[in-house]
Amino acid sequence: xxxxxxxxxxxxxxxxxxxxALNLAAGxxxxxxxxxxxxxxxxxxxQWVGMGGGNSGLPGVAQLAxxxxxxxxxxxxxxxxxxxxxxPTVQGETVAAIMHIANLALIPVLPSPIDLWxxxxxxxxxxxxxxxxxxxxxxxxxxxxxxxxxxSREMREVVTEFDVPVLASGMQRRAAYRTAAxxxxxxxxxxxxxxxxxxxxxxxxEEVLCL
Ligand SMILES: Nc1ncnc2c1ncn2[C@@H]1O[C@H](COP(=O)(O)OP(=O)(O)OP(=O)(O)O)[C@@H](O)[C@H]1O
Ligand SMILES: [Mg+2]
Numbered sequence: 001x002x003x004x005x006x007x008x009x010x011x012x013x014x015x016x017x018x019x020x021a022l023n024l025a026a027g028x029x030x031x032x033x034x035x036x037x038x039x040x041x042x043x044x045x046x047q048w049v050g051m052g053g054g055n056s057g058l059p060g061v062a063q064l065a066x067x068x069x070x071x072x073x074x075x076x077x078x079x080x081x082x083x084x085x086x087x088p089t090v091q092g093e094t095v096a097a098i099m100h101i102a103n104l105a106l107i108p109v110l111p112s113p114i115d116l117w118x119x120x121x122x123x124x125x126x127x128x129x130x131x132x133x134x135x136x137x138x139x140x141x142x143x144x145x146x147x148x149x150x151x152s153r154e155m156r157e158v159v160t161e162f163d164v165p166v167l168a169s170g171m172q173r174r175a176a177y178r179t180a181a182x183x184x185x186x187x188x189x190x191x192x193x194x195x196x197x198x199x200x201x202x203x204x205x206e207e208v209l210c211l
Contacts, residue, residue, distance in 0.1 A: 004076050006208070007102040009086040009095070011125070012118045016108040016143035018044045019177050021085035023201045024106075024208075025059045026186030031205075032080030037072065039064040039094055040087040051184025058186060059083075068097040090125040099129035104208065105138040108171075111145050113158045123164045137211055141204065142170030169203035172196070 008021040021036065022045055028034045036059050038046045049061045064071055064084075075082045084098055099105065105126050109119050119140070126138040140162065142155055159166045171177070176197040180187045187194035187201060 004080065005072055005082045005084065005102045006104045006106060007084045007086055007098050008106050008108065009084075009090075009098070010107050010109065010119055010122050011088055011090040012109075012115065012122070013088040015110050015115070015119070016141075016171065017088070018048065018085050019181065020106065020108050020141060020143065020171065020204075021045060021083050022048055022058070023177070023180075023186050023188075023197070024205065025081070025083040026057075026188045027198075027201045027205045028081040028083065029059050030188075031209075033078070034059045034081040034083065035075050035079040036061040037064055037075065037082060037084040038062070039068070039084050039098060042087065045085040048181055048184060052189075053184065056185050057189055064094060064098075068094050069101055072098070072101050090122055095125075096129070099126070099136065100133050102133070102136055104211065105129075105136060106141050106167075106208070107138065107164065108141045108143040109159075111142050111155050111170075113155075116155065116158050116162075120162070123162045126164060138164045139208075139211070140164055140166040142166065144173040145170050146173055167204060167207050169200065169207050171200045171204070174200075 008017045025034050025036045046061050049058050130136050174197045176187050176194045180190050187197035
């Protein structure tokens with residue numbers, strides 16, 4: 001697995017970046033040392049992890065203060081997986097620096113063509129970043145799926161028009177994602193209530209580890 005720095009990114013707000021970053025990091029931490037990085041001035045992931053106190057079992061969160069490249073380079077020396085929760089923008093030096101060093105960009109998108117088209121700029125930004133960082137891989141991750149088959153088939157037709165591939169696995173719309181956030185936990189930490197959401201995240205991880 002060469003995808004050691006995983007940036008969860010989309011310039012569109014509310015597509016599930018923080019939800020995916022946190023739960024992905026929780027699942028990855030069962031496979032190897034994992035650290036989160038909060039690159040979003042909204043500080044959502046820092047608050048989420050902070051809410052769980054010291055007993056959440058969640059990976060630590062580093063702030064992206066100062067030079068992003070230096071922070072990420074340092075972390076990747078000590079951690080097998082570094083998961084970066086990005087702000088809802090493709091503008092600015094911070095996002096450019098993250099894309100320059102990341103191994104994988106995961107782009108969560110909502111399962112409607114309108115939402116997907118709002119992510120076109122993101123796909124284009126990834127393509128641009130790949131010119132400087134040819135090792136950067138990128139995938140769309142469908143989020144808030146209501147019915148795995150019907151909706152994802154419709155979406156898959158739309159996403160064929162993007163140059164960025166879509167993961168076969170996605171996140172269904174599930175209350176467990178919200179309740180875990182309210183409790184400052186990952187879906188791994190909420191017992192049986194998180195069972196199906198854990199299965200979503202495990203499938204995403206297995207797919208990502210095989211890229
Ligand atoms: N699969 C899901 N099922 C149910 N609720 C979800 C799911 N994914 C995300 N949510 C909820 O949708 C909202 C937006 O998710 P989230 O904060 O992860 O998006 P974001 O892309 O990080 O937003 P922002 O652009 O503001 O950083 C949150 O309330 C979250 O709990
Ligand atoms: Mg967020």
